[in-house]
Amino acid sequence: MRAGRILKLAGNNYIQGLAEHHREVATKQLNVVLSAAETFNAELAAVGDDTTLSPEGRAEEAKKVATAALAKLASVDIAVTTLTERTVTLEATLLNRATPPPPKDPAERLAYELHLQEIRSQLRGLSLSERTNVYRTSTDPLVLAAIETAPNTLSAPRPDGSQKLEPFVGPTEMSAVRLERAEKNDPVTATTLREVKSLAEVYRLAVNGVRKEILDEVSGVEAS
Incomplete structure (x- = not known):
């Protein structure tokens, strides 16, 4: 299969799925990738047509062509890394806004922590699925904070009577709920995050x- 064939077929769909203000720059980046593919195809074909090369020489020249093409893709790899780092920053910003920060005054902070402990004590009597449902549906910032800052807790007794430590609420579920809540609190940043991810x-x-x-x-070429 010629390099770039799939991108030529799917590229327009990729672009149309992006936010409109990202389409121009995305088109330029995809053209960089296509250009590298087309140059690779042409140079590889020339190597194949060169009757002066031995089979071994042809294989070595093909490797050089492939290595050069892969190097041209590096700029797009850098763009991917930059965008990925930005999504991490945006997501952290959103999650930090999902739950109000604790009070800074020492006396207020102590009362706050004691209140969280009381809430956790009540929630420990629930199963993991029940605590997860409370976390998913509660709008009380103290309940949310109590769950988010809770250490692992003992599970309900298993058939053999033993118990194990388990998360107060599963980390995957917690991240999803926090992000969903944060998106409602800050829809502008949430939209930016989705666009950058795309x-x-x-x-x-x-x-x-x-x-x-x-x-x-x-074959025989290492990915850069």
Whole structure:
């Protein structure tokens, strides 16, 4: 399969799925990937047509062509890394706004922590699924804070009577609920996060797809 074939077929759909203000820059980046693929195809074909090369020489030249093409994809890899780092920052910003911060005054903070302990004591009598449901449905910031800052707790007794430590609420569920709550509190940042994630994914699909096509075409080349 010629490098870039899939991207040529799917590229427009990738672009149309992005926020409108990202489409121009995304088109430029995808053109960088396509250009690298087309140059690779042309140079590899020239190597194949060169009758002066031995089979070993042809294989070595093909590796050089592939290595050069992979190097051209590096700029898009950098863009993917930059966008990924930005999504991490945006998500952290959102999550920090999901639950109000604790009070700074020492006396108020002590009362606050004692209140959280009382709430946790009440919630420990519930099963993990019941605590998760409370976390998912509660709008009380103290209940939310008590759950989010809770240490692991003992599970309900198993059939053999033993118990194990388990999260107060599963970390995956907690992250999803916190992010959903944060998105409601800050829809602008949430929209930006979704748009940046989409842009990073388009770049990732494009560059990884062409890289795989190049590596499938020429063996013995290490991915950069």
